[in-house]
Amino acid sequence: MTWLLIGGLAAVTYGSRVVGLLAVPQVTGRLRDLLERLPAPLFAALAALPLLADGALAPPPVLAAVAGGVLAVLLRRSLLSALLGGLLGYLLATTLG
Amino acid sequence: MERSTAGRLAPIVPVAVAIFVFGTIYGASQAGVTPPGRTVASSALVFSGAAQFTAAGLLAAGAGAGVVVGTVAVLNLRHLLLGAVLRQRLEATPRQRAALALCLIDETAGLALADRQEPLRTYVLAGVACYLAWVGGTAIGVVGGQVVGDPQLAEAVFPVLFVGLAAAAIRGRGDAARAVGAALVTVAAVALLPGLGNLAPIVVAVALASVGRRT
Numbered sequence: 001m002t003w004l005l006i007g008g009l010a011a012v013t014y015g016s017r018v019v020g021l022l023a024v025p026q027v028t029g030r031l032r033d034l035l036e037r038l039p040a041p042l043f044a045a046l047a048a049l050p051l052l053a054d055g056a057l058a059p060p061p062v063l064a065a066v067a068g069g070v071l072a073v074l075l076r077r078s079l080l081s082a083l084l085g086g087l088l089g090y091l092l093a094t095t096l097g
Numbered sequence: 098m099e100r101s102t103a104g105r106l107a108p109i110v111p112v113a114v115a116i117f118v119f120g121t122i123y124g125a126s127q128a129g130v131t132p133p134g135r136t137v138a139s140s141a142l143v144f145s146g147a148a149q150f151t152a153a154g155l156l157a158a159g160a161g162a163g164v165v166v167g168t169v170a171v172l173n174l175r176h177l178l179l180g181a182v183l184r185q186r187l188e189a190t191p192r193q194r195a196a197l198a199l200c201l202i203d204e205t206a207g208l209a210l211a212d213r214q215e216p217l218r219t220y221v222l223a224g225v226a227c228y229l230a231w232v233g234g235t236a237i238g239v240v241g242g243q244v245v246g247d248p249q250l251a252e253a254v255f256p257v258l259f260v261g262l263a264a265a266a267i268r269g270r271g272d273a274a275r276a277v278g279a280a281l282v283t284v285a286a287v288a289l290l291p292g293l294g295n296l297a298p299i300v301v302a303v304a305l306a307s308v309g310r311r312t
Contacts, residue, residue, distance in 0.1 A: 001127070001130075001131045001135060001136070001139060001152065001153070001156060002162070003135065004162070005152070005162050005165065005166070006135065006138060006139045006142055006143065007142070008162065008165075008166040009139070009142075009143045009148055009149070009152055009165070009166060009169055010142040010143045012166055012169055012170040012173055013143050013144075013145050013148050013169065013173055013176075014198065014199065015173075016170070016173035016174065016176040016177065017173075017176045017180060017198035017199070017201040018194075018195055018198040019176075019177060019180070020176040020177045020178070020179055020180020020181060020183075020184075020198070020201065021180040021183065021184050021187075021194045021195075021197060021198045021201060022180075022184075022191055022194050022195065022198070025181065032178065033309070034303075034306050034307055035174050035175055035177065035178050036178065037271070037272065037275060037305075037306040037309060038171070038172075038174065038175065038302060038303070038306040039172075039175060039262070039263075039266035040263050040266040040267050040268075040272040040273075040275055040276040040279075041263075041272075041275040041276050041278070041279035041301065041302040041305040041306055042171070042172060042279070042298060042299070042302035042306075043147075043259045043260075043262040043263035043266060043276070044259070044260075044263040044275075044276035044277065044279040044280040044283075044302075045279040045280060045282075045283040045297065045298035045299075045301045045302045046151060046154055046155070046168075046255075046256075046259040046298045047255075047256045047257075047258075047259035047260045047263060047280060048256075048279070048280040048281070048283040048284050048287075048298075049154075049155075049158055049256075049283055049287065049295065049297065049298050050154065050157065050158050050252070050255060050256050051256065051284060052284050052287045052288055055288070055291060058252070058256075059249060059252070061249055061250075061253060062249065062252050062253040062256065065253035065256070065257050066253070066256045066257060066260060068257075069256075069257040069260040069261060070260055073260060073261060073264035077264045077265065077267065078261065078264065078265060079119070079258070079261035079262060079264070079265050080115075080261070081261070082257055082258070082260045082261025082264060083122070083257060083258070083261060085257075086253065086254075086257030086260070086261075087257075090250060090253050094249075
């Protein structure tokens with residue numbers, strides 16, 4: 001991560017916060033619906049992206065970690081359970097593989 | 098009855114502890130990838146787990162800076178909603194609001210909105226606590242990550258984190274269906290349209306978020 005990229009990330013992040021707290025009236029209608037719905041599919045799509053990077057399937061420990069994370073959130077829907085499930089999947093795959 | 102500072106801190110501390118833990122994970126994931134000082138600076142300047150994990154995950158997948166900043170910008174659109182809701186509750190001048198914006202994250206907004214008596218004071222306390230926890234956690238993680246140093250574990254961290262973030266963002270069946278659909282369509286898009294590359298998540302997510310009944 002370069003300094004320029006960090007600056008860009010800081011600018012778009014702080015910028016959206018300032019605009020939200022200073023300038024934007026109540027967001028309504030279809031835009032509000034879209035913004036409220038966006039996080040879940042965006043994070044899920046970002047989770048899926050590295051599974052098939054460069055046309056090749058991710059290494060088995062990575063796939064096992066993701067499978068563990070998915071199984072864990074099916075039982076309890078939280079970030080912590082995903083991390084614990086993912087770690088368990090990763091350890092199982094590296095131990096058995 | 099006015100709440101004491103200790104009473105106000107009670108719901109903030111567990112949130113700050115959780116943010117500290119995720120800060121250590123972010124710091125550890127960047128060990129060997131980004132110089133330590135720059136990793137800590139990124140947390141100090143950006144102060145957004147979702148933005149920083151997204152950026153790090155996309156960079157690890159080979160994305161360029163434009164895609165990274167663009168994706169984070171779209172992800173940050175939710176700040177418009179949070180800010181619009183929160184600003185009705187925070188009595189402050191425009192200049193003060195610009196400073197308060199530094200601390201606008203999901204957790205601080207939620208804590209402030211939950212305090213019906215003095216949301217501004219809770220927002221500031223939560224903001225300072227969460228900021229220190231995130232930057233401090235990152236610094237500890239950077240040191241710890243250099244000790245552990247397993248590149249494949251670092252490779253696994255991002256997709257698992259995004260699985261957790263997606264799960265936490267799901268509020269009902271519609272969100273769950275959109276999340277599962279987004280994951281499947283992204284894999285298919287990457288396989289069938291390699292040219293779409295790292296833009297696939299944002300294109301797929303916006304398309305699927307546009308689908309559904311009005312709420």
